[in-house]
Amino acid sequence: MSPQKPNELHSIWGRLQSIPHDDPSLTEQTWRQVQPCKRYELGRYKLFITQPSSTFWVYLLGVLTTLLGLFFLVTFDNHTSRLLWGVSLILWGVGALLAGTSYQAFGYQLKCQDRPMVAWTSWWEVIYMIFQQLSVNVMLVAVAYSLLNEHGQRWATLVAIAVSVAYCIMITYAAFKPKKALLTFELMVHWCTPMILFMAALNLWHIVTQPTSLNYALLGTWLGLIATMLCYQYYFKAGISQKLWSKGVWFSENDVLHVLLIVWVAYIAWVLSPLIIDAPL
Template sequence: MSLFNLPPLNLPPLNKAALRRLETIPHSDPTMDEARWQEVQPCRRYQFGSKSVFITQPSSSFWVYLLGILTTLIGGYFFVIAEGQMSRHLWGWSLVLWGLGAIIAGTSYQAFGFQLKCQGRPKAVWTSWWEVIYLIFQQVSMNVMLVAVAYSNTSGWLLDLLILVAIGLSILYTLLVLYGAIMPIKWLITFEFMVQVSTPIVIFFIALNTWSYWQNPNLMDLTLLGCWAGLIITMLGYWLYYKADITNKLWAKGIWFSENDVLHVLLIIWVLYIPFFMAPHIMDL
């Protein structure tokens, strides 16, 4: 499917029924119900006094929440060291959005996925609105990062153009994801589609900072290139682990470490690189 052969824009009235159309997308495993949910992945019930909480993928939930908290805090760190630099303010907002998105994602993909997508249903559904909101937060975070980098490496008409591109892309992507959720169109609300939208931005970052460093070698462009290299290594690690089906091979031996865990652990390393190595060198052009 491509953007050129989407169904006609004939949205249903925006009411509860329209919002619940997202739940009509069936789970990728048609046999997935409450019993099978607990067979194919680790689940555990925790007792807190008189209250009990059922958690899906406890270890995965730990990693994704840790990522979300760290990324949000590092975003806050950029506000502290901003010193009037717009690029640092924007890095702060980008990382706060990224961190909150990770927490939202972990709530549905991991910790409370059973309650949101399976509990009380004859068959599990594929996604939830939590995941839709995560996709929007994640992509807008990348677009804000685009403007942050633009303030460090461009000026004049090019800076204005990149700001317009980031705003336009944020609006377009948000509308496409909401359209995909309401119609519903599964392809538009996948992690893969979000990565496809984000990838050209990362390629642009690499080209821009490579050119800037070539013209004038400096630590800011060098550490930014390290940042993009880390992001590429992270995504490559995720996809290689996924394609090798290592998650299921390990789970057959009672060990749970999924491709999402690989993604989140590598992203934790990546995000820790930012304040210790990159942040001190970020400044406006």
């Protein structure tokens, strides 16, 4: 079989952006009307930023989460659970930076500029969802190393690997096909939810059988994350973003998500971090 020509390869990678935006009336001209945008001039360079305030919040989340992950790595002290928490948080933080680049800051350039049709997503968002899903799976193994014996740790690792591989295969297939239904943020959340609920249930069981400060702190971590997602969903379904924007105020459901996640990361840093150690075997 002859090697593919460059234009054929480009078309394969470009299939993802053939998915049209949910709003068919969205164009280069209307892009700036449905959301805040600002042009910055830095000498010869000009930057067109979509949703400047939202960009600030999501980039702040990404930087803080990545720095916290690096802190876990530096202070892991031969505790595998701390090492894995560091990896998980770095994946989460870098994923947030990728998401903010496409969903917010440079969405115009990536999905709209010089295009006859505004694209619904980009590869930045696909990689973000992969990183986010991997982050939760690594978090599962980190918790296993803090609470379970070697048998439990092995099972948690196998489950995390299996789910990670399955999700990566699914979303890669969906991106090349492309299949919009398999590329949504909501589906990614559905993949993560069983892991989070399992960890919450595991901590609750340990609180009943052997209450420790670590178990209470971990349970607070999952409850805080669940509460954050519920607030995001309520804000989105209530259409509050559109109501505020009609009055000239921009604070979207993504801002709700990112601000609350910053609080969640602060909780991990101040409350959970000092308690993370490996379970005695």
